[in-house]
Amino acid sequence: MSKVLSPYVNRDLSWIEFNRRVLEEAQDPSTPLLDRAKFLAIVSSNLDEFMSVRMAGIQDQLKAGYTKMDFTGYTPQGLWKRLLKRTGQMVTEQYRTYREVMRGLAKENIHIRDMEDLNASQQGAMEDYFRKIVFPVLTPMAVDQSRPFPLLRTKELYLAVLLQEPDADEDAEPYFAIVQVPSILPRCVPVPAHGNSKKQEFVLLEDIIQTFIQNLFSGYKLTAVDPFRLTRNADLTLNEEGAEDLLEEIEKELRRRRWGMPVRLEIEEGFHPYALDLLREELEIEDHVVPIGGPLDLSFLMRFTGVLKGREDLRYPKLEPEYPRELEEHELIFDTIRERDVLLHHPYESFEPLTEFVQQAAEDPQVLAVKMTLYRVSGKSEIVQALAAAAESGKQVTVVVELKARFDEERNIAWARQLEKAGCHVVYGLVGLKTHAKILLVVRREEDQLRRYVHVGTGNYNDSTAKAYTDIGLFTSHPVIGADASALFNEVTGYSSPYEWQAFGVAPSDLMEKLFRLIDREREHAEAGRGGYIAAKMNSLSNQEMIDKLYEASRSGVRIDLIVRGVCCLRPGVPGLSENIRVVSIVDRFLEHSRLLYVRNAGEEQVYLSSADWMTRNLTRRIELMCPVFDPNLRESLISIIRLQLSDNVKARELKSTGGYERVLPAEDEQLLRSQFEAERNRIWKKEEDEKGAKIRV
Incomplete structure (x- = not known):
């Protein structure tokens, strides 16, 4: 008799499979x-x-x-x-x-x-x-x-x-x-x-x-x-x-x-x-x-x-990140963000706007306060220097430094001491919780009112890793997101009663609950004959409750596409359990690091970017953040990125029900599509196109 497979893949064995995919890139003659x-x-x-x-x-x-x-x-x-x-x-x-x-x-x-x-x-x-x-x-x-x-x-x-x-x-x-x-x-x-x-x-x-x-x-x-x-x-x-x-x-x-x-x-x-x-x-x-x-x-x-x-x-040809065209329209980044939201896609787009944003905030007399989380920063971070300059100029600067970022503890201790000397209010997070959220808030006085400018990202405020990791960042002055951002910093830095988040999902308070509600809604759509679809991109998926929730949705007919670079404990393609779930992993020149969620919602599409993987530690033991993208054009840009990666037939591997991975190969009449090369060549995240428009030879 053949051994009955567990409904779950072991986390550590799944990690071995991930490192094997990295090794395959070293073995690839191309x-x-x-x-x-x-x-x-x-x-x-x-x-x-x-x-x-x-x-x-x-x-x-x-x-x-x-x-x-x-x-x-x-x-x-x-x-x-x-x-x-x-x-x-x-x-x-x-x-x-x-x-x-x-x-x-x-x-x-x-x-x-x-x-x-x-x-x-x-x-x-x-x-x-x-x-x-x-x-x-x-x-x-x-x-x-x-x-x-x-x-x-x-x-x-x-x-x-x-x-x-x-x-x-x-x-x-x-x-x-x-x-x-x-x-x-x-x-x-x-x-x-x-x-x-x-x-x-x-x-x-x-x-x-x-x-x-x-x-x-x-x-x-x-x-x-x-x-x-x-x-x-x-x-x-x-x-x-x-x-x-x-x-x-x-x-x-x-x-x-x-x-x-x-x-x-x-x-x-x-x-x-x-x-x-x-x-x-x-x-x-x-x-x-x-x-x-x-x-x-x-x-x-x-x-x-x-x-x-x-x-x-x-070597691979050197990538020269482009400066986002939208941010060239005005001298001050504030002026652009006040008019419209802006997405950044690293490493294809430059990290410079983030550095400039903090530098402009430090120099602008209208800026009253700067608040930021720092998890991992580079050895010579211009952002840290700009935060120090802002504090020295008399602005209220609050920095939440995560001292427990594994193997970066010593560097973060050094930054914390430097920022404190400059007059920044340095907070080390909450007892028992790592602060992993990536958020930057600038409060600015404009025409007798205060306006909040926010950056939310999927990756660290690190100019070095921004050249090697794929990440998404959102600049916005949306008042609802600004209000949530202020409430988040108040909870981390002071005493604040539980807040009813208007836009954010925040771990450990309500992120898992919010994700469950979004998944259940797709299940209800599927059961009512309206179809249900979820696409999510992350680094790791290992939380048992989350996996069970996805299994439940799959059994109700929800089609689920997951792009999971590393550990994945979910076992796809099991009849009666997960036959509607597909899992792919992309390991290529750049480290896939962005976390995205797309739910079709019977045509009223919703897209979120997040700092959190779907792991127990992220959902229950860390301060994490999931933020909606309200601008319909930017939502479509992020959906295009997800579709592009799901169409990859060069560097994508698909997780099988056995727990092993197989390369995704093009069909006989299908052109080759390498998602990272395609993004680099065509800046696809900025272009309006349908699902088929992305495919060219690589």
């Missing part, structure tokens, strides 16, 4: 070589986060003796074993792809060499680099009775060194030491070209150190030098209720994160068994040791591709 290398780096970074958060959480359950099944039918023990196998297979496939990409780059005269492959003059140059630059930074850490095993940092690269005294017997127990490969130095070191060669050659830093490491241990004989890397539990465990100063409490937790419980040990193939046994014992790692057939931590490829100059032929 992807430019240097971008294939970037995708390999992303696979590694994704796996690191998965190990340090999701696998760490399962490990905690195992240590606590937790045996209960989750709603997808997995116990922690069963899931741990399944994930070890699946991630192991992925790493093997990743390094097979790495070797293939390196062979391709070698044909383009780009090489990462082994030290032994360099000629004498090149080896001399590397020895000189080691003595002048590397050697002074290195610190050997011996392990013996007087020197205990050192605390090893998470995700840092180390060398395990075995040594013998020159006259020692071969069977004598070796000495053991650890050397950290300094992350402050470039991982890829350029090798001087030989003569007039056009080759660009590099050597990995750890290879240089291994070659000349004898200089650190004079008087001893080297037995083995092997690279290894440790991943620790990186989940913050905060007692927010008992924290008098949340900022200081998070700073303490960040220091503890470096020494969290070990989750994974990566070693290079051929690692010396004595050194491995010692590491296993000291780190208390049993079954999660991963032998790697290549350089550890391929995330270095992201920087490597960045230092290669003059090889634009090996």
Whole structure:
């Protein structure tokens, strides 16, 4: 008998499928070589986060003796074993792809060499680099009775060194030491070209150190030098209720994160068994040791591709974001927004209007107040500088900084301190809730009245990620949205009784309830013979109640199209349950990040943009925002984006009832359509066209 499938796909196994789709982009011969290398780096970074958060959480359950099944039918023990196998297979496939990409780059005269492959003059140059630059930074850490095993940092690269005294017997127990490969130095070191060669050659830093490491241990004989890397539990465990100063409490937790419980040990193939046994014992790692057939931590490829100059032929053509035409009509952005709402579609359109909007608010004497949420910002954020300037000019500036944005905590702490020094009122959100909503409110005095100008977005106020993530932003001065925006900030920054939202859906108060009402209304339309249709785009779908609500609508005849980039626990195409639901995922050059909802409503269409994925954490443990788009032309623009992505037959994969994904292929007489390329070429979100007008060859 065949096993009966659970109605739900396990979240972590679904994530593995997502990272496999990222790996497929590295494997795709049509992807430019240097971008294939970037995708390999992303696979590694994704796996690191998965190990340090999701696998760490399962490990905690195992240590606590937790045996209960989750709603997808997995116990922690069963899931741990399944994930070890699946991630192991992925790493093997990743390094097979790495070797293939390196062979391709070698044909383009780009090489990462082994030290032994360099000629004498090149080896001399590397020895000189080691003595002048590397050697002074290195610190050997011996392990013996007087020197205990050192605390090893998470995700840092180390060398395990075995040594013998020159006259020692071969069977004598070796000495053991650890050397950290300094992350402050470039991982890829350029090798001087030989003569007039056009080759660009590099050597990995750890290879240089291994070659000349004898200089650190004079008087001893080297037995083995092997690279290894440790991943620790990186989940913050905060007692927010008992924290008098949340900022200081998070700073303490960040220091503890470096020494969290070990989750994974990566070693290079051929690692010396004595050194491995010692590491296993000291780190208390049993079954999660991963032998790697290549350089550890391929995330270095992201920087490597960045230092290669003059090889634009090996990358996707550079995208030059356009400045929105609508915002060029007036000198001040306020004047345009007062006349009409404006949509921004990043990265095809520039992020500059957002920066300019805050800068104009800082300089405009008519502006009285600026209020904004900051979740993740870039290293040199002009928006943060403009907020500081606004406060210094005497305006009321309130900034809700989310200190608990995972892996951006340190940067956000720095911004919070800078903003406080400038005179901004900095708020760290509500206890127990992350502030994930993306909203900016400017209050301006105009002709004896106050007018509110609002920007609501699907992505962070981050000029760096706006070049690589697809996101939607809405500028509006609609009074209803402005009133809701003011109420939202009042709830986050002060004491305010529950507010009856006129336009917004806000988590955790009423967003899920509002989504349920919209889905139920489509179900009622379908049951009354008026047809029902829902299309939603998001990063992840894992909340069981939401999935059950969609199943209920599907059984009533509502047709549902979902564009879910990453995790999806809903199982589509199951007879009697979800045969009216289709799920596609698009993984391409840019990270699909926008969250959109379209409900047909028997012809009275409604469209929303949101900061929230349909996950339990977003709907119940975060401050999230869903905002309607009132302008009919802009609604149609967003519907066009959804239709375009649902028509993708180049980079779209469709989720099957088995939990696996298959590429969407064009029909025999159908033209190829790659939604991201189409959006880039034709600015489709600004054009009026029907469902068929988008299709051209790519």
